[in-house]
């Protein structure tokens with residue numbers, strides 16, 4: 001066994017992970033002892049972008065992963081089938097949400113959810129297929145994102161419009177691309193890489209790559225001066241089950257009102273004296289954004305697994321002022 005070294009996971013397929021070391025040498029890895037202490041009870045222990053400590057088996061090109069290092073950021077979603085939170089990619093500098101003017105139809109609430117699933121990382125919003133005419137109401141809802149402080153870029157991947165601006169934000173960064181199926185994410189990524197993808201995974205990983213898996217897992221791709229994490233296109237996205245306040249944090253327009261809510265820890269639904277709801281009623285917060293927020297909150301309620309703290313239960317605790325931090329922590333640990 002060689003010495004343990006740090007590396008970056010470029011992808012994982014069926015418990016076989018490709019990890020590159022600081023020289024760019026690729027190793028095929030399994031997890032030592034089948035389970036990582038850091039990942040007990042998680043849907044998937046390691047994803048593209050993870051930093052790991054691994055131990056090469058000399059001369060074999062293979063290695064064992066010993067430890068997952070702490071993530072600086074991640075993209076998480078609720079996996080309906082697995083009934084668990086699923087980390088899709090980790091340690092990215094930017095999440096790019098790719099949406100489209102049409103086919104599939106523009107869905108701003110999908111974008112809202114992508115923002116809520118992006119943890120500790122900036123979300124940049126791309127509107128693709130701008131060669132197709134957009135309805136005024138949809139253009140206005142899209143423009144709202146930049147008014148709220150998000151970077152937005154209008155592109156046509158097919159016609160090459162806006163790509164330089166996308167390259168500009170990717171420069172020197174690791175950028176994860178998330179999008180609904182059909183928005184043109186692959187077309188966009190191919191255009192960005194423009195045939196310049198630096199193949200760093202080596203030939204060895206191909207023997208494990210049976211093709212059909214490739215679109216089900218996130219994969220790191222190396223461009224000339226940026227790194228992309230391509231993620232599978234999805235039809236739906238649900239926010240992860242964790243502290244409901246994490247969702248609220250993805251609505252920056254609530255910030256100036258929430259401090260005036262009657263209850264500390266208000267989730268801005270039916271609580272008495274909610275300043276956020278009042279602001280939405282008065283048209284100071286865009287009604288569709290508020291509705292989008294309420295739906296995310298409701299999804300935590302309706303689809304909550306047994307271990308999750310339900311927002312309503314939490315609100316009731318606030319309301320009668322018997323909120324118990326220790327109880328919350330116990331749920332979190334379970």
Ligand SMILES: Nc1nc2c(ncn2[C@@H]2O[C@H](COP(=O)(O)OP(=O)(O)OP(=O)(O)O)[C@@H](O)[C@H]2O)c(=O)[nH]1
Nearest residue numbers: 128129156157158159181182183184185186187233
């Ligand atoms: N009009 C127009 N069509 C585009 C544009 N970009 C992509 N398309 C088309 O949209 C369709 C879907 O493109 P893909 O790149 O395969 O979409 P995707 O998001 O990778 O889809 P998944 O593989 O399902 O995740 C294709 O028919 C593309 O030709 C664009 O800028 N304008």
Ligand SMILES: [Zn+2]
Nearest residue numbers: 261266268274
């Ligand atoms: Zn409130």
